[in-house]
Amino acid sequence: MTAPISAASFRAASFRTFTVAALGVALLAGTALPALAQATGKRTPLLIEGKTALHQRVLTRPGAVLAAAPGGTGKTVPPMSVFFVYDRKEQDGKSFLEVGADSEGKTAGWVEAADTIPWRHTLVMAFTNPANRERVLFFKDRKGLVDLLNSDRLLVDAEAARQQVASGAVPADSPIISAEPETFIDLQKQFYLLPIIEANSTVLKSGFRVRTVRVASVTKEKAEPLAPTPSRRGNPEAELADFRSGVVFLVDATSSMQPYIDRARTAIEQVFQQVEAAKLNDRVRFGMIGYRDDPQKSKGVEYLTRTFADPNSTATKAAFFDSVKGVSASTASTRAFAEDGYAGLEQAIRKIDWKPFGGRYVIWFTDASSREGTSPLASTGLSTAQIRQLALENRIAIYVLHLQTAEGRNDHQTARSQYERLSNFPNVGSLYFPVEAGDAEAFRSQVQRLSELLVNQVRTAQAAAKPDTASVQTPAASDDRMAKAAEDVGKAMRLAYLGEVQGTKAPAMFEAWASDRDFRKPDIASFSVRVLLTKNQISDLQATLRKVVEAGERGQIDPGDFFNQLRSAAAAMGRDPNRIAQGKARNLEETGLMGEYLEGLPYQSRIMSIDPDGWARMGVGEQQAIIDDVKSKVALYQRFHDDVDRWVTLHDKASAGDAVYPVPLDSLP
Incomplete structure (x- = not known):
């Protein structure tokens, strides 16, 4: 009998015939459908060229009309509807497709090919946050893109092209047709897709390998391709006057942490004094969540996670410290040195209403690694990569202050590996900061400095909204990694906020070519690759x-x-x-x-x-x-x-x- 698949037995399991x-x-x-269709006269969709089982499908653009005959009147179908293609026909100089909702032989009507996008697979692209990279340029053809990528004047000519797009003065003979918006596009509020129609791998003269992609741009609303229009000027950052930040302290409240909880309280009190002196109470809000272990399985720990202060309801220093007065280290031990920290982090991500905040930060301090999702002691089932993805999808940056105490010396490398991956912020890097030897005073200093840097990002936003005011001095020397990270993450937060409040939309274009890597720093991705799924489909996959x-x-x-x-x-x-x-x-x-x-x-x-x-x-x-x-x-x-x-x-x-x-x-x- 074959043993269950496990770390001990999987590889040793003998091969046996699987019969269900x-x-x-x-x-x-599934494989006999074409032959069966021929025998019964049942129609089947056209095959993708070169394939024997994958059918042609299309995705509709906004305004696509489904008619009983090519060119006839009909009804408008919802944008981004997926249809199988059963036939193609030319009429009056236009191409039409006969389509159906599935591959079972029932057709729904005809749609003009120009109102559809080839849907050979479900892979699409979305822009990453444009902070700390160059904005993407879109080209008429692949040759124009590759020529620029191999040019010795790549960066100069690319920046000139962005200025031309911004001013609406792109020459008619330019290979460039559009550019990525200056601010981030909120997928929930301005939903868009960049379906990948074609992709090629290219090695540049520099030796870097990039992927050139031909994409379409499709949104929920109809938008005809337009010539580039001038950017909104005056002060496009004026909306930053209302920029707010939420900072949630995630506290390891297990038995070894009391000295650090006390120092953190002192540091936060100092920061609050600065916030109130600058009258920033409504611009910067603080919260605090503690975590210990499952009280049903660890006697005396009291709680697994607890929200002591919600940033939405603690506007003043007095309100905050009244809420967190119960935060203390457990008097009982937990079940292992590695703690259930991801339970606390998930609470911060999912139970705090982050929508009122443009800046979204978690400052986590702990002296131990966290249980991965497959640990029998973990409550979430989520491992490092998955909890990080959950944070990024909610636009939350995670700073980790890791107390490297003598007691945890055997856990230091595990914790470091986890938290460097967990805190990695796109196009910025790791937000992991170790506290050597678990020095309590050094920890207090780091909590205060990081908190001040995040508060300073609100001041930076206010200064950008009112450029006539004095500029904010942000100490970000090349050797000050914490200050540089806070500055880079803050810029990403501001661009995401501006994109949301300004309603930034995807560029209106029919099809175009682009590089999936940044021109200046080819190791940085300009797009994230995604798979378009419905809620039912993700349930089926699960x-x-x-x-x-x-x-x-x-x-x-x-x-x-x-x-x-x-x-x-x-x-x-x-x-x-x-x-x-x-x-x-x-x-x-x-x-x-x-x-x-x-x-x-x-x-x-x-x-x-x-x-x-x-x-x-x-x-x-x-x-x-x-x-x-x-x-x-x-x-x-x-x-x-x-x-x-x-x-x-x-x-x-x-x-x-x-x-x-x-x-x-x-x-x-």
């Missing part, structure tokens, strides 16, 4: 992965089949997520379709990039790490699903399950 009748029927049905992992751990699936089913689920999400619920993608390797699904995908998730031989060569620990990662991602999908603010409804009649969100590719298996 329902699976076999579903897979045979359920499928949970069943596969549970069956694998019970020994009900051969180890090779276990891996192939995980990889099949990931590949299906990249091509056609509905195949998960239909049971048509349980083992693409077995049906010979894995290569067809993966070939042509411009970006791949971790499991997509591993082949069966690579999986078989992995050690037990490597395989178990991947399994643990999948389990943690299943927990993350539940958080995504339950976050009502995340999902975007594309039209009034859409059901809750049809709401969409571009899920980061890194969050897929």
